Amino acid sequence: MQDNQLSLRSLQTYFAQFIAGGAYFLYKYRNDRGHFLGLATWLMFSVGVVKYTERWLALQSGKLSSIRESLMMQPPLMINIHSHREDVKLKKVEGDLETxxxxxxxxxxxxxxxICKSGMVGCSDDVPRKQEFMEKMQDVEWWTVVEIELSLMYDILxxxxxxxxxxxxxxxxxxxPLAILxxxxxxxxxxEDGQGAFDTATTYVLFVGALFMxxxxxxxxxxxxxxxxxxxxxxxxxxxxxxxxSxxxxRLRxxxxxxxxxxxxGGSRSGARRWSGHIGQYNMLHFCTRPDTLLTRPLLGRLANLLNLELLWNRKHFSxxxxxxxPIKFYITEYAKLLYMEGRFTLGTDETKWGMTALQHHQVVYDFEGTLGDEFQEGIxxxxxxxxxxxxxxxSSNGQVLLVSAVKALxxxxxxxxxxxxxxxxxxxxxxxxxxxxxxxxxxMGRYHPTGICDMLHSLFS
Known part of the structure; x- marks a missing residue:
């Protein structure tokens, strides 16, 4: 993201070092060994210029402002996915549900x-009608679509x-490839220019490698x-x-x-655009209640303390x-569906205080009023x-074990x-x-009762 923001600096380096420097080098060390060799050299240089220009344009297009402008200038078109290929439905192994x-x-x-791009840059005007959106999501696992959408967004950025x-x-x-050939x-x-056999072989290897790539x-x-x-x-x-x-x-695909x-x-063709499915974990209470003495610390922890790298060690060791x-996928998906069907799902920033939806559902908003913090990180x-x-x-009962594990992981x-x-x-x-x-x-830690934990934390930030 920082590279995208500094695309103008990359353009300056591109012109100063590559275009001017490369062209001057070719002109300075030109030879009179034949017209074909000089033409081949400048042709390869032109290919490099085009490739580096494309690289800069990619950096420029990857900025969020550029994505926003592209959405405003060219309204996106819905793709009619049923026009060219019939959907292939597969039965899930664990049930009769067809996906x-x-x-x-x-x-x-x-x-x-x-829709993903609109949400990323804060443009929520292009959200499709509910009926149209739900038709597109029939027979599709929402979580799977989100994984692929993020993969596509990664490609853009x-x-x-x-x-x-x-x-x-x-x-x-x-x-x-035609120019390289x-x-x-x-x-x-x-x-014939009397070039050494090793230099000639190296040039052929580079040509073949560039053409193959x-x-x-x-x-x-x-x-x-x-x-x-x-x-x-x-x-x-x-x-x-x-x-x-036709x-x-x-067939090419x-x-x-x-x-x-x-x-x-023989790697699987399915799931090529899927997320790895791993999320980081860090428990603040586990970190704060650990035995913190020189004797109980691991050897690497003691070494990090001697090298003044204790903060880095703590973050890595306890993460x-x-x-x-x-269950996490299921609960998040079902909650997103509920919000969407109720018209409370927005692509922009939700102005509601974090956690208020759950508190309102259980009618305990007034019990926690003023204790949830004024900043996002306080809420976390x-x-x-x-x-x-x-x-x-x-x-928790046996039926709630999965829900408890999902909440704790999140x-x-x-x-x-x-x-x-x-x-x-x-x-x-x-x-x-x-x-x-x-x-x-x-x-x-021992002085506070669990029911007063929110008041204690709120007092820390005030």
Whole structure:
């Protein structure tokens, strides 16, 4: 994200070092050993100029402001996913519920991707009508669609997807290997210049490697699911008919997926765009109530203390990860569906005080009034510790074990983000608030009753 914001600095470096410096170097050390060699050199240099220009454009397009402008200038089109391929339904192993296959889900995600982009940049005007949205989500697991949407968003922010999957991006992918092949032929038919055998062999290796990489890039680009989205929304009818309606692109897509599976030694083709499913875990009470003496610390902890790296050691040592469970996916998905159906689901920032929905449901808003903190990070800390106290005191039945584990995992995950990944939170995290809460909990944990934990924490921040 920082690279995207500094795209102008990258443009300055690009012109100063690559264009000016590279062109001057080629001019300074030009030779009179033949017209073919000079032409091949400048042809390869031109390919490099185009590739680096594309890289800068990708950085520019990955900025949130650029994504917002693109949504405003070109209203997104809903893709008619039933026009070119019948959805393939598969039965789940654990039940009779039929769901769509991976390819159909990816195409559904592409058709709704503009909603993800709108939510990312705070534009909520393009949300589809409820009936239209629910039709798109039939036979689809919402959690799976979200995973794929995040994968597509990653492509926009951190790869060249924003510029590759355009008409000029496809043109570059087609012309580049042709230019490299032409340059290779010019080098082969150059005049004899007395070049050493080792230098000649090295040049051939570089040519073949560049040509192979560009051909692989062309094949992956044409067979990517992004290509399907481009063809589905193109304003050129014959192009859509030639590749989609005739089934040619589907066959190319199948070939690319098969080759990728072969290259990965038989890796599964399904779930290629899925999230790994691991979330970080950090429990504040576990950290604050640990025995903190030199004798009880691990050897690496003592070494970190000697090197003045105790804070880093504490964050890493007391952090962990867990596989997100199916109950967590189920509860989050069902809650999102409920909010959407009730018209309370928004893409923008929710102005409601965090936790108020649950408190209103249980009619205990006044019991916690003024104790939930005024800042987002205060809310995370207070709810995290309050959740731990509540779960330790309540006795859950067998039917609630899964719910308890889901709540605890999400609570620890929010604290993990606050402590270990504060940059992904929509706030500027003040480390002082966290350190103050840790100090107070470490010194006076036994003096507070669990029911008064929110009042105690609120007093720390006031």
């Amino acid at each position: 769509l296959d991976e390819e159909s889900i990816v195409r559904r995600a592409h058709s709704l991707f503009y 951190y790869t060249k997807a924003a510029v590759i999957y355009t008409w000029h991006g496809y043109a570059i992918r087609v012309i580049s 032409t340059s290779l032929l010019l080098f082969i038919f150059r005049e 560009d051909l692989i890039s062309l094949l992956n680009t044409l067979g990517s699911s992004w290509m399907y989205a481009y063809l589905s929304t193109t304003r050129i009818p014959w192009l859509r008919y030639t590749f989609l309606c 089934g040619r692109w589907d 199948h070939l690319v997926l098969s080759l990728n599976s072969f290259v990965t030694f 962990g990860a867990t596989k997100i469970s199916d 800390i207070i709810w995290h510790i309050g959740t731990d106290f509540f779960l330790s005191k309540c006795r 609570s620890n995950y929010m604290m993990f983000l606050l402590v270990e990944r504060p940059s992904v939170l929509p706030i500027i995290v003040k480390r002082m608030l966290y350190e103050r809460a840790c100090k107070a909990l470490h010194q006076g």
